[in-house]
Amino acid sequence: MMYGWIGLGNMAQAIIKGMLAAENYDAKTILAYNRSQEKVTRFEKEYGIVGCHSVEELLDADVIVLGVQPQQLEAVYAQIAGQLKPHQIVVSMAAGKTIAQLQQGLNHQLICRVMPNINAIVGASTTGFASAPELTNDMKQAVRAMFEAVGSVIEIPEEQFDVFSAIAGASPAFTYLYIDSLARAAVMEGMDKGTALQIAASAVLGSAEMVLQSNEHPWALVDQVCSPGGTTIQGVTSLQNNHFASTIYEAVQAVIARDRVLK
Ligand SMILES: NC(=O)C1=CN([C@@H]2O[C@H](COP(=O)(O)OP(=O)(O)OC[C@H]3O[C@@H](n4cnc5c(N)ncnc54)[C@H](OP(=O)(O)O)[C@@H]3O)[C@@H](O)[C@H]2O)C=CC1
Ligand SMILES: O=C(O)[C@@H]1CCC=N1
Structure with missing residues (x-):
């Protein structure tokens, strides 16, 4: 293929890199074109893929x-x-x-829509997937496999793409900010930034694993951390008083609103 x-x-760079690292793909089966040609040359050199100097290639x-x-x-x-042939599959990340x-713009039926996230660079994307009903299961699997090379793939109804885009496509940016804020707070207390970032990121990674593996409601996990009369309850109460949850809801709504404008 x-x-x-x-x-x-x-x-594109994250996913091509992941496809090649997965060793299921031969670099010579990947053809790549970009508006500015420097990137084509760089991709050829770095990944051994086939650079194209025009889209026709x-x-x-x-x-x-x-x-x-x-x-x-x-x-x-x-x-x-x-210029597309009826059997070709077009995948959009937009x-x-x-x-x-996309079907209308391209005058073509076999369209898939995906929403990966930037964590694809470290093989940890959570990618949303939807396809036109005309695609066969084999066609869908061929597209899913590309994104499984850089993380997990979840098939979702297309109507939920805007929500998915907010909580999986954009949310890494929110999480990076959260990690950075934890680290900066530690810097204010005298810890060096590099150490603080390592600690904060590792704690976030562990907390995500707990939510995924424990089968407990997140609030039940919060209660397990908050010792009676202890320290954590003070911080949780401060977050609630400062509208932590509603700040996140508003950020998600803002992403969704922009997604709807981009339509
Ligand atoms: N960044 C993210 O975290 C995520 C992005 N997405 C989606 O993925 C898509 C790509 O995002 P991202 O990689 O961040 O974007 P970038 O801006 O980094 O990349 C877009 C690339 O497209 C090239 N390009 C623009 N027009 C043409 C054209 N007509 N022909 C060929 N090449 C062209 C640009 O070339 P040039 O070098 O000339 O500018 C550039 O290299 C977007 O649709 C975005 O919505 C989805 C999920 C997450
Ligand atoms: O900001 C954006 O528009 C893209 C889509 C999701 C993440 N980045």
Whole structure:
């Protein structure tokens, strides 16, 4: 199977790197084109993939992945619409853009929509997946496998893509901020930043494992940490008084609102 990439940005790089690290993919089956040619040359050198100097050079690929920004999709439609063969699968990572819009823009039926996240760089993306009903199970599996190379894949109804995009696509940025805030608070108390970041990130990783593995409600876990008359309850109460939960709800709503604008 041949895989063509249009747009070699942060996400494309993470996923191509992951595909190659998984050792299920031969670099010579990955064809890559980018608007600015420096990236094509860099990808050729770093990953041994096949660089393309025009989009036409990858139009025979079985799977074509669009790694451009949502606002850049119209230009890609103009470049490839009308040149796709009926059996080719087109995968879009673009926030907001629906399968129906992609089908219309490309005049093509076999469309998948994915929402990975930047943790793909370390093989830990949580990727949302939806596909047009015309795709066979084998076609869906071929696309899922690319993203399974960089983490887990969850098939979700397309109507939930905006919510998924907020709590899985964008939320790594929120979590990085949370980790950094913990670390900075430790710096205020005299700990060095590097040590504080290691500690905070490791505690967040362990807490995520607890939520995933314990089968307990997060609030039950909170109660297990809060000793009676102890220290943690003071911090939890401070967070509640400072609208921690509603601040997160508003951030998620803001992402969803922008996703809907990008449609
Ligand atoms: N970043 C993230 O965490 C996530 C991003 N996404 C989605 O993934 C997509 C890519 O995001 P990201 O990698 O961050 O974006 P980047 O801006 O890093 O990459 C976009 C790339 O597309 C190239 N490009 C633009 N127009 C064209 C064109 N017409 N033909 C060929 N190449 C083109 C750009 O080239 P040039 O070098 O010339 O600018 C650039 O390299 C977006 O749609 C985003 O919504 C999804 C989940 C997470
Ligand atoms: O900020 C964005 O639009 C993209 C989509 C999800 C994460 N990054």
